[in-house]
Amino acid sequence: MTKRDARIRQAYDGVVAAVPITVPYQRYSPEPAHWWIARALGDLARAAGITPQDIDGFCVSSFTLFPDTAVGLTQHLGLTPRWLDHIPMGGASGVVSLRRAARAVQCGDAEMVACVSGDANHVDSFRRMLSSFSRFAQDASYPYGSGGPNASFALMTDHYMKTTGATREDFGKICMAQRENALSFPHALMKKPLSLEQYVSARPISDPIALFDCVMPCAGAEAFLVMSEDAAKNLDLPAVRVLSTIERHNAFPDDPIQIRGGWEMDRDEFWAMAGIAPDDVDLLETYDDYPVISMMQFEDLGFCKKGEGADFVRGHDLTNGGSFPHNTSGGQLSVGQAGAAGGYLGLVEALRQVTGTALGRQVEDAKTAVVSGFGMINYDRGLCSGAAALAGPGA
Amino acid sequence: MTADLTTNPGTVLPALAEALVAGKIRTIDLTHTLDPDFPVIILPPEFGQCARFRVEEVSRYDERGPAWYWRNFTCNEHTGTHFDAPIHWVSGKDLPNASVDSIPVEGFVRAVCVVDCVKEAAADEDFLMTRDFLLAWEAEHGKIPEGCWVLMRTDWSKRSAADYLNLRDDGAHSPGPDASAITFLIEERNVVGFGTECVGTDAGQGGHLSPPYPAHFLLHGAGRYGLQCLANLDQLPPTGALLICPPLKIKNGSGSPLRVLALVEE
């Protein structure tokens, strides 16, 4: 192990991500996932000034494509890629897709990879997705109140609060800051400010989680392109370099309850490869289906010590104009969770911010961003975690 | 014209038919309804038992048969108001023509004498009708004619189900004939059969008589028939009525449930 750990990973030299695309979210839509993915892919090609035939790599994430996979989509959408991937990792999909695509481009397996994530949200989609989410969920969590991720994160939150002293107000601060950020983001479904009073007195969902701790499931899509630096230059596209990425699955299986994600296993290498330190980061996009997991990401990525997430939140202004811009589009908590696209939201937003093309309030002088992903409550905890360090043209 | 078989052949039955239509002859039903709740004889539990009457619907204007209602029924040959053929008892097992399908049909339509034992049965539930009792009856109503049926009236059919069998821890208690009475009816009066209102032709405690179950043993041994679980005997005159009691024609049948009718002149 020591020997392998010691081997230095190759950098993502000459690879960039570009063309952040968001297909505006809808709370409910009768359209299927195919529609959302097609729309994102079309937007991507138009925005990049390429034709679909120029796309020779295709990477898809979606919960609601059934019975199709990425394979069926190639025929459905008229693509003939020479590299194809399907990333079923929920909230970690964005980071993992970027990783896979970056290596494909770097090694020449593909030149132009479209990474797309989209999901439908029909009136009954959420319930049906929960009931067949995973075998462990089916066997051992869904039968216990069918609270879905609300209940799973409620348990994590309850435990986190009891062991660290974090309070509802601390989580409220995260949610309020994101709402503040969302007010300037045109695609956010939540359009009203959120006060602490409203947060604390909101309808209980699964104690200690209340309404504003939860994301709103919706339909939508997110996408970006991965290509060589040269290709981006030729197309005259603002491009973002990939400094470092990590992913980890089923980390710390013997923790009785989730108190940390896989980031903690890999963060030293993450920062080393990126060649930057947490202090160098201009904005952080965490996976935020519930505020407790954002707080854990602050800790596990090294922005603060373990158990000090709440202090970190208390000590910072998390809005786009603040001391620690976090989830700058409003995150899923305020934009909405479009299924697997929720795992792309932060990455796509980071691409905009570090290229100075934010749709909402631009973080001043944003050059370097870290995006982290977290996904798949297979049973009692999220199994997938990942992170990417990105550098804009000005970095 | 007088209805008379000897002087005016061919007049008796038309006259009977006319009298029936005119209501001068009444038809009386001596039968209990076949009903699952009607008691049957109870034997010691290690013996085979008499099946209760049961019905199962086959269809009732429904998907099993849209325009018709019919049922299967099951029972023993000795369930409800029923006929005992000689072959029913071991004493009659070797007699010719002793099963319900082979018995000469003549015996199914005969004159009937009704011996009123109501008072005696009310006073003593184990009342045994004797030869002397029958002789006393004859003194009042005349000699029992040859080839007729003799029915023992006890009003037992009016009892509730539990009192009907009248089971106690030493067995059933109900009236019946003793051996002298049955021997008298067979040998001295040559009756075709003997019937009762109770669940059997023998008394409830008939197993303790000598021979045990004398009515069954002696009657069937002599090729005579039994009727039991009769009702409405209170509507019959002591003499002068005609009994109609054809059992079902069951191959080798030991008996059968049947409809028992009596014709009575008004």
Add this chain to the structure above:
Amino acid sequence: MTEAIKRPRRKDPQKRTVLPTLPPTSRSRRALGFTVAAAEGRFVLQKCNDCDAVTYPPREACPKCLSMNLAWRDMPEGGELIAETTIQTSTNVYFRERTPWRVGTVALEAGITVLAHIHGDVAEGGRVRMIARTDKSGQGVLMALPEEETENMADDKQLRELTCDPKHRRVLITDGRTQLGQAMARALSAAGASTVFVGVAETWRPFAGADELAAIPNVEVMGLDVTDTVSVNELASEIGGKVDILINTAEYVRAGGAMDRDGIVTARDEMEVNYFGPLRLIQAFGPGMRFRGADGVNSACAWVNLLSVYALSNWPAYGSTSASQAAAYSLSQCLRGEFHGSGVKVLNALFGPLEEDWRQHLPPPKVTPEGLAKAVVGALQQGLEELTVGAVAEDFLTRWKQDPRVLARELTQPEGA
């Protein structure tokens, strides 16, 4: 502290009966091993035969050593509640109708953590005692109870969803002519059943204990003969809408096999009582119970089959009766399938030789009618679906589980039993 459930008021005839809904039913095939044990009231988890690791949720291989050799093993019941939540909103209709609903993460003595239903009396962060039971969907679930008995513990809303407690419920015992039926009536009355209907066939036939039976509190003697379709249907039309627990105590037992018996009259009687009897009861009472599976405090909840353990494998000494019991046992599986969706559980109580006339010559150990009745009441209170009563039955079941075909061979030996 759990508040005692009050005896429900009479039903408002203008109110629509709440239809049964179910907690999630779907499980992997592997998870059914957990359900099987839960139906017996046993708490099992998979344990690796190679490295001793305990695993959960149900797996195909050991996550520590990738051994395929995992076996369901009884687990220590102790644990500690390390996190909890009260679910206020659920996407599942069953839970949505029953929120708030308490669940939590329990660190087990067995060394792993599990998600479980949490009894209302469990203290935050407190010690717990785990039970496994089948829920309304018929699937095994875990529930954490307070380590020590608490007042009115059985009345906890979530626990009562898993149990078939006779308290405040109306029970039909199908045959009160026997000592077994009478013992059952006494036990159910003592367990707090609000009404104990007791069927008696052929009321014209006297039977021992009749007066004592009628004198048991809350007992109502009703005419019922399970061999008579008309009688069964008539009683169902009278009380079918208020039978919450049906306990079929009717049985017909005669020694003897097939070859050494003359004719089939006895066998037919056995089938009439032991097979057609439950079939008639199912047709008459099943639909009403199935409809009333969520009908409040006294919802329909359990159907109890009392079966000779020789229903599992034929004992030639009672060969024909065994066959009829096997038919009944097979039918109970059909019934379980047909009750699925209603929340009504089928409890099969398999018992060894009973202390009664038709088994008088059999040697001890025997099950007394009182012992069987007590076991059935206990199983209802616990919400079990499988019960084995008596040393003979327990030994028999152990052998049957080990290898039914070896047991079959044993039973056909001259000394087999």
